[in-house]
Amino acid sequence: MDERLSRALQFSNYRQTLHIQKQNLIQRMRNQSTVLHNNGMFVADPTTIAYTKALIDRGYENAIIIDSKEVPIKIENLEEFLVLLLDANFKATNEFYVANEKVRRSRNIKSLLEWEPEQDDEEKEKLAKENAGK
Amino acid sequence: MKKKKNSPKKTQENKKEITSGVCMFAYNNDQINYVKLAVLCALSVKKHMKNNTTCLITDPGTDAYMKESMPLHEKAFDHIVVTPIEKIPNTRVNHDSPYYTFNSQFTNHNKDQIFQFSPYDKTLLIDIDFMVANNLLDQIFDSNVELAMYSDAKNLRNDNPHPNEIRLHRGGINMWWSTVIYFEKTPYAKLLFDIWGHVKDNWDFYKFRYNFPGHMFRTDYAVSIAIHIMNGMFENNMVSTLPGTFMRFQDQKDDILHIHNSNDIIYLANDQKENWKDLPVRMLDENVHVMNKRSIERHYDKWMECVT
Numbered sequence: 001m002d003e004r005l006s007r008a009l010q011f012s013n014y015r016q017t018l019h020i021q022k023q024n025l026i027q028r029m030r031n032q033s034t035v036l037h038n039n040g041m042f043v044a045d046p047t048t049i050a051y052t053k054a055l056i057d058r059g060y061e062n063a064i065i066i067d068s069k070e071v072p073i074k075i076e077n078l079e080e081f082l083v084l085l086l087d088a089n090f091k092a093t094n095e096f097y098v099a100n101e102k103v104r105r106s107r108n109i110k111s112l113l114e115w116e117p118e119q120d121d122e123e124k125e126k127l128a129k130e131n132a133g134k
Numbered sequence: 135m136k137k138k139k140n141s142p143k144k145t146q147e148n149k150k151e152i153t154s155g156v157c158m159f160a161y162n163n164d165q166i167n168y169v170k171l172a173v174l175c176a177l178s179v180k181k182h183m184k185n186n187t188t189c190l191i192t193d194p195g196t197d198a199y200m201k202e203s204m205p206l207h208e209k210a211f212d213h214i215v216v217t218p219i220e221k222i223p224n225t226r227v228n229h230d231s232p233y234y235t236f237n238s239q240f241t242n243h244n245k246d247q248i249f250q251f252s253p254y255d256k257t258l259l260i261d262i263d264f265m266v267a268n269n270l271l272d273q274i275f276d277s278n279v280e281l282a283m284y285s286d287a288k289n290l291r292n293d294n295p296h297p298n299e300i301r302l303h304r305g306g307i308n309m310w311w312s313t314v315i316y317f318e319k320t321p322y323a324k325l326l327f328d329i330w331g332h333v334k335d336n337w338d339f340y341k342f343r344y345n346f347p348g349h350m351f352r353t354d355y356a357v358s359i360a361i362h363i364m365n366g367m368f369e370n371n372m373v374s375t376l377p378g379t380f381m382r383f384q385d386q387k388d389d390i391l392h393i394h395n396s397n398d399i400i401y402l403a404n405d406q407k408e409n410w411k412d413l414p415v416r417m418l419d420e421n422v423h424v425m426n427k428r429s430i431e432r433h434y435d436k437w438m439e440c441v442t
Binding site (some may be wrong): 013016017020021023024027028030031034036039040041069070099109112113114115117 | 268270273276277278279290291292371374375377378379391392394400403413414415416417418419420
């Protein structure tokens with residue numbers, strides 16, 4: 001195979017793995033952003049956080065908020081609820097940031113996976129010959 | 135700022151402790167050692183979840199084999215329900231990579247009886263190949279949801295499953311996965327399991343009526359029909375979705391490459407359209423329905439090391 005094509009395909013494989021890895025990180029972040037409060041399931045996303053803060057700023061102490069399952073939930077203490085949302089959001093986004101930085105710095109599949117497959121004797125010999133030739 | 139205390143009133147009912155736990159079925163056959171996988175599955179639950187009381191439902195033969203050859207079962211299971219099982223022929227074609235297939239007996243006819251078998255008030259029923267790697271499902275035990283399952287799934291490449299696993303047939307009803315089922319022991323949940331049993335007893339009729347493919351009895355299809363009937367023959371949100379937007383699954387043609395830890399596994403994801411292509415995919419802290427059971431067996435010892 002043409003060496004240029006071989007390199008291009010190698011890079012293409014790396015990009016695919018990288019893409020899937022990033023999608024998985026986003027999924028993990030979404031899972032971690034889930035907040036369970038008063039039998040309701042909420043997502044600690046900027047919209048929910050901003051809406052809760054807006055209610056507090058308008059002087060409300062409690063309110064009905066629709067959760068992620070479309071169930072109306074009575075939030076007795078909006079301040080407490082906001083703290084929970086922010087905690088979950090900070091935890092999820094911080095972890096996402098750290099993992100994303102790690103993935104971003106990985107320039108090949110090996111470093112993305114932090115794993116190298118074991119080589120059999122034949123492969124090792126071939127690799128040694130190639131290195132000796134260089 | 136007013137601070138209301140919403141502690142529940144102490145009544146006679148509240149004094150009774152509500153039990154919660156995770157149940158799984160395992161019936162060995164000549165091809166797959168289900169109970170061996172169940173031990174790994176239960177230990178993964180114990181490692182990663184807070185609601186980690188576990189119950190195995192099995193037949194006398196499998197139970198005797200387990201007690202004889204697997205000392206770790208005592209650590210893995212808190213309860214064991216032994217019940218004789220009627221051997222109803224139900225052959226399943228299993229894949230191990232795109233290049234190897236084998237047939238095995240699939241014993242799943244009594245899954246609808248979990249309502250009677252489960253010793254818990256709040257039960258999470260999981261298949262023995264659903265490998266828990268985080269505590270996400272703990273959330274459902276603290277909610278007011280009575281019945282929850284997954285209706286969406288994605289494979290290791292973030293692709294949708296086969297069209298027959300999204301709808302029962304083109305233009306048919308939504309498919310719900312019976313891999314993970316959460317229920318509380320309420321009349322409402324019992325009704326679903328009763329309808330499921332009725333669908334099972336009249337399988338040929340419902341196969342004709344709902345026009346789904348294949349000859350094997352699939353609990354995914356049975357539960358999807360039961361939900362459709364219970365919903366008043368249309369789609370609504372009577373059954374909740376479990377935490378997380380979808381269920382991740384490893385296809386039977388995929389493999390496992392390496393196990394860093396029980397929550398950090400590198401899989402080999404096969405391309406469904408071009409079977410000669412594979413991609414390595416790393417799954418961190420994510421629950422995965424590992425459908426290729428032989429791939430679990432190949433990495434069993436290392437995986438067990440990580441959960442014990």
